[in-house]
Amino acid sequence: MRNSLIMAALSAAFLASPVAIAQQVAAPSVPAIAGVPEAALAAAASIDGEKMRAHVRFLSLDLLEGRGPGTRGAELAAEYIATQFALAGLEPAGENGTYFQSVPLVAVHTIEDRTKFSIVPASGAPVELAYGSDIVSNDQTGQATADLDAPIVFVGYGIHAPEYNWNDYAGPDGHDIDLKGKIALIIVNEPPSSDEKFFKGKALTYYGRWTYKYEEAARRGAVGVLLIHRGDLASYGWEVVRNSQATEKSYLQGDTSATLRAAAWIQHDVAQKLFAEAGLGDLDPAIEAAGKRGAFHASELPVRLSAHIESRVRRYSSANVIARVPGATSSGQAVLYTAHYDHLGIDPDAKGDNIYNGAADNGTGCGILLEMARAFAQSPARPPHAVYFAAVTAEEQGLLGSEYLGLHPPIPAGEIALDLNYDMLLPIGIPLSVDLGGAERLDFWPTVQRVAKAFDLALEPDSNPMAGFYYRSDHFSLARVGIPAFSVDQGDLFEGQTPEWGRAQAEDYTERHYHQPSDEYQHGWDFRGNAKLARFGFVLGWLASEQAKPVEWLPGDEFEAPRLASRVQ
Numbered sequence: 001m002r003n004s005l006i007m008a009a010l011s012a013a014f015l016a017s018p019v020a021i022a023q024q025v026a027a028p029s030v031p032a033i034a035g036v037p038e039a040a041l042a043a044a045a046s047i048d049g050e051k052m053r054a055h056v057r058f059l060s061l062d063l064l065e066g067r068g069p070g071t072r073g074a075e076l077a078a079e080y081i082a083t084q085f086a087l088a089g090l091e092p093a094g095e096n097g098t099y100f101q102s103v104p105l106v107a108v109h110t111i112e113d114r115t116k117f118s119i120v121p122a123s124g125a126p127v128e129l130a131y132g133s134d135i136v137s138n139d140q141t142g143q144a145t146a147d148l149d150a151p152i153v154f155v156g157y158g159i160h161a162p163e164y165n166w167n168d169y170a171g172p173d174g175h176d177i178d179l180k181g182k183i184a185l186i187i188v189n190e191p192p193s194s195d196e197k198f199f200k201g202k203a204l205t206y207y208g209r210w211t212y213k214y215e216e217a218a219r220r221g222a223v224g225v226l227l228i229h230r231g232d233l234a235s236y237g238w239e240v241v242r243n244s245q246a247t248e249k250s251y252l253q254g255d256t257s258a259t260l261r262a263a264a265w266i267q268h269d270v271a272q273k274l275f276a277e278a279g280l281g282d283l284d285p286a287i288e289a290a291g292k293r294g295a296f297h298a299s300e301l302p303v304r305l306s307a308h309i310e311s312r313v314r315r316y317s318s319a320n321v322i323a324r325v326p327g328a329t330s331s332g333q334a335v336l337y338t339a340h341y342d343h344l345g346i347d348p349d350a351k352g353d354n355i356y357n358g359a360a361d362n363g364t365g366c367g368i369l370l371e372m373a374r375a376f377a378q379s380p381a382r383p384p385h386a387v388y389f390a391a392v393t394a395e396e397q398g399l400l401g402s403e404y405l406g407l408h409p410p411i412p413a414g415e416i417a418l419d420l421n422y423d424m425l426l427p428i429g430i431p432l433s434v435d436l437g438g439a440e441r442l443d444f445w446p447t448v449q450r451v452a453k454a455f456d457l458a459l460e461p462d463s464n465p466m467a468g469f470y471y472r473s474d475h476f477s478l479a480r481v482g483i484p485a486f487s488v489d490q491g492d493l494f495e496g497q498t499p500e501w502g503r504a505q506a507e508d509y510t511e512r513h514y515h516q517p518s519d520e521y522q523h524g525w526d527f528r529g530n531a532k533l534a535r536f537g538f539v540l541g542w543l544a545s546e547q548a549k550p551v552e553w554l555p556g557d558e559f560e561a562p563r564l565a566s567r568v569q
């Protein structure tokens, strides 16, 4: 049935003039774009959704066991990706002339029934905390046991942001309070604001992410952090916090920014108890005051945290897979494409289907990456500068593979013009809108707008800026070492559908399949949309590499400083 339709279409095409045939073949896939030679446009047009289908199908087979980092399944996936790079003619850009970059990891799981936390007031009996319902914690150092007895220091939101003239670590005398060997008590999120010039108004900056708070306190020598959970501020409930600690948590081995013996969350009520023991009264007014300029200074509380922590520790490694297409000239302005290939592995305790296949998350990103790599490698026109492709590991463990890649890039970070990342693009049709959160922070934005228009892609605004999505995907790991970076994601609008349909598809996937064993390959998936967004990214990368000056962050952006630092070497 389908074949005869195609035959009918073909014979209709043959009746038309040869020019019309060429237009019919070329017009739908890649528009003409100034700055991209015709041979490169043809290479982009060769990007084939059906090849992506083959990659996604293979990577999400049960045979690959959910691609959990450090397992056989993830190794098979990495070998598959490296083999595809080789077959397509890409050069290895990993370690020792291979496609692989080994990422050393350590997994830590707090042993609940052997771990004890209590709050010890200056006088009176200690208050014991129930692990799981009052507090959850991880020892980031990867040691089996830790014993702590340290004073607690309340540092408000735990933010030091010179660009907003804001320092929560300043004590009553104006000097930074000493945190060495102490425990920092910190509020989640950031000072509330609707002023664009103050913590970007309603949008969440990195200062509001809990990862920043751990890092900043660790930089100042703290041995522990107690994050105060309040659902309305965190935008997720205590159950989410608790569940995320139920399985092991991985860190990069030797990560100098992860040195806390107790990286902990406490329930709001526990923090209230702690405040009462310290003679400080009610917590909520204190939280409110901490968000107002001039109304707060850091102070050591007359309360200590005492803890005995035992952890199950597993050291392992998992590979990033990195390949290169050489450019017409060698230095500067290289382009990097990234997609994570790891997923959640197998849950040995689950009944029934216990393999997390990760077909959409992130088989789709891998399919896009591999097809783009093939198209670049086989392009008759050489890209102006080198193009790198990195399939990164341990994203689901906290962007760890990409963090390692950012710290050990195949060429210096200052020489990389742009990173485009692809993560979880449901193959459900041809998108007419894209979500490129973060692209507006670059001087490349006018080019992005121009190319999106040429591809008939409307730009969707971030639907929930308060959730801080920019800081939750692999491009962020590259941004924090200064590389201009964003993810290419589809919006809600698809050809022949209403935006409501698109939203419903996304919601249905999130509810029924996201991070569940049912995220499996579907025969009915339509990969034409993934192909379209790969072609779009191909053209963006080409233009970033081709333009006279490197892409930069807009002046004043939070990543401008690491960008400048990446050039001083």
Ligand SMILES: [Zn+2]
Pocket: 361, 396, 515
């Ligand atoms: Zn995921």
